[in-house]
Amino acid sequence: MRDGTARNPAATLSPRRLDNVAPPRRGPLRWAVLGALLAVPSAAQDGPSRDELDFQGRSNIVVGSGARALGMAGAFLARADDATAASWNPAGLSYLRFPELSLVGKGDWFDVTTRAPGPDRQDDGTDLRRGHTVDFVALTHPLDLGAVAGAVQFSFQRVISFNDGRDIVRNRTPIRIDQQGGFDVLAFGTGLRVSRKWRVGLTLNRWSNGFFQTFERGRPQRALLRTDFEFSGWNANLGLLYSPVENLNLGLVAKTPFTANVRQVLERANVADPDGPPQNRFDSAIATYPRIEIDFPGAVGFGASWRPSSPWTLSADYTRTFWSEGRIRNYFTLPFSGSPLENAPNHYYPELPYPILNQPDQTDAEQIRVGVELVAHAGGDLAFPIRAGYFNDRQYFIAEDGTPPRFEGFTAGLGVIIGPLLLDAAYVYERGSYLDVDMSGSRIRVKAQQLVFSVIYRHAGR
Numbered sequence: 346m347r348d349g350t351a352r353n354p355a356a357t358l359s360p361r362r363l364d365n366v367a368p369p370r371r372g373p374l375r376w377a378v379l380g381a382l383l384a385v386p387s388a389a390q391d392g393p394s395r396d397e398l399d400f401q402g403r404s405n406i407v408v409g410s411g412a413r414a415l416g417m418a419g420a421f422l423a424r425a426d427d428a429t430a431a432s433w434n435p436a437g438l439s440y441l442r443f444p445e446l447s448l449v450g451k452g453d454w455f456d457v458t459t460r461a462p463g464p465d466r467q468d469d470g471t472d473l474r475r476g477h478t479v480d481f482v483a484l485t486h487p488l489d490l491g492a493v494a495g496a497v498q499f500s501f502q503r504v505i506s507f508n509d510g511r512d513i514v515r516n517r518t519p520i521r522i523d524q525q526g527g528f529d530v531l532a533f534g535t536g537l538r539v540s541r542k543w544r545v546g547l548t549l550n551r552w553s554n555g556f557f558q559t560f561e562r563g564r565p566q567r568a569l570l571r572t573d574f575e576f577s578g579w580n581a582n583l584g585l586l587y588s589p590v591e592n593l594n595l596g597l598v599a600k601t602p603f604t605a606n607v608r609q610v611l612e613r614a615n616v617a618d619p620d621g622p623p624q625n626r627f628d629s630a631i632a633t634y635p636r637i638e639i640d641f642p643g644a645v646g647f648g649a650s651w652r653p654s655s656p657w658t659l660s661a662d663y664t665r666t667f668w669s670e671g672r673i674r675n676y677f678t679l680p681f682s683g684s685p686l687e688n689a690p691n692h693y694y695p696e697l698p699y700p701i702l703n704q705p706d707q708t709d710a711e712q713i714r715v716g717v718e719l720v721a722h723a724g725g726d727l728a729f730p731i732r733a734g735y736f737n738d739r740q741y742f743i744a745e746d747g748t749p750p751r752f753e754g755f756t757a758g759l760g761v762i763i764g765p766l767l768l769d770a771a772y773v774y775e776r777g778s779y780l781d782v783d784m785s786g787s788r789i790r791v792k793a794q795q796l797v798f799s800v801i802y803r804h805a806g807r
Contacts, residue, residue, distance in 0.1 A: 412769035416758015417716025418734025422648035423596030435546030436584035438536025449481035462786035476509020495537035507556035526556035578605035602643035732758035752777030
């Protein structure tokens with residue numbers, strides 16, 4: 346999430362007028378956008394903006410779901426042994442020997458502040474977001490193939506949620522953003538134990554949905570922008586687990602890159618009278634040809650997990666997402682303007698880095714995660730897991746010093762195991778600070794928090 350006024354794109358990112366467009370259908374739009382990757386055009390300039398990019402702190406797409414894993418800071422690639430394994434390392438599905446039903450929900454709080462240099466500080470700004478969503482749902486069933494055992498699973502994961510509202514103050518101007526939807530994956534996967542030491546896994550993923558967003562700017566130049574951004578694509582996750590000795594796991598996961606097909610509709614209204622209602626007409630555009638496409642990056646991760654004794658688990662992971670390869674083609678914007686609506690240009694960009702949009706380069710994201718779990722047994726089928734972790738997250742964009750900033754985070758988690766029922770909760774706190782490349786001398790401070798809750802039921806039958 347970048348707060349501040351983005352600079353006008355350089356010549357290498359220069360726009361062209363979008364002539365091959367048609368007016369969108371009237372009536373309610375079905376809102377959608379590409380998960381947390383969408384950038385909404387800025388309210389005060391003629392080019393794509395990073396102002397509303399919403400992917401900082403979440404740019405590593407290896408990270409999966411579940412309160413148990415996130416209580417350990419996501420250091421789960423070599424320890425994925427519950428129903429959320431498909432979102433981390435599908436080889437871990439091979440550990441599941443009973444039918445399982447799992448449900449994960451979460452709430453998000455994301456705060457960004459901008460502190461401008463100098464005594465005036467009129468460019469100081471705030472950006473507050475609050476939201477909640479169903480994060481993961483899965484049904485898993487064991488599988489026996491003679492000497493090979495494992496499980497199959499069908500799952501839904503909301504990789505990035507857009508069920509939230511945002512309140513922004515920029516240059517003393519209020520902005521309200523309401524959005525619905527998410528960056529969703531439907532996955533069919535399997536994990537198999539092929540030998541005493543080796544486990545393999547694979548998921549086939551259908552990416553779809555997006556979001557529906559309303560961007561409303563207050564005085565002195567009131568305006569309304571609506572965005573409908575839909576996408577779809579396919580990719581696969583491949584996982585390996587190797588146990589050289591009984592208490593040590595080594596894990597490897599790879600997520601393949603893919604090209605997503607996109608459909609975008611933008612509608613905008615300027616308000617001539619600051620005290621009156623928005624005009625009941627919009628500048629409109631719809632991408633019909635050429636088709637918008639996004640090259641979505643692949644990712645790799647590896648980790649180790651060690652159990653020095655029965656109640657203790659120690660894990661560490663490293664992941665890298667190849668955002669340097671991210672591109673969007675045939676993108677267009679409908680910038681805000683103080684001129685009459687019919688004179689506002691539609692800008693067309695043959696190719697841009699994605700999701701950074703208005704810089705010529707972006708870098709790969711990487712993350713280091715470490716976590717610990719202690720399971721306190723209370724007798725019988727009752728136990729209480731306690732978890733904690735730390736992670737360090739390198740972003741995909743460049744700060745003013747020419748390097749990508751790093752955010753750091755801390756996590757804590759608690760659980761209760763009651764026979765076949767597993768209940769878990771996790772708290773995730775992340776923070777970061779950097780000098781913005783587009784607002785010389787302005788310091789951006791980011792704080793993100795999550796509460797995650799998981800319920801897993803294992804049906805052991807008789």
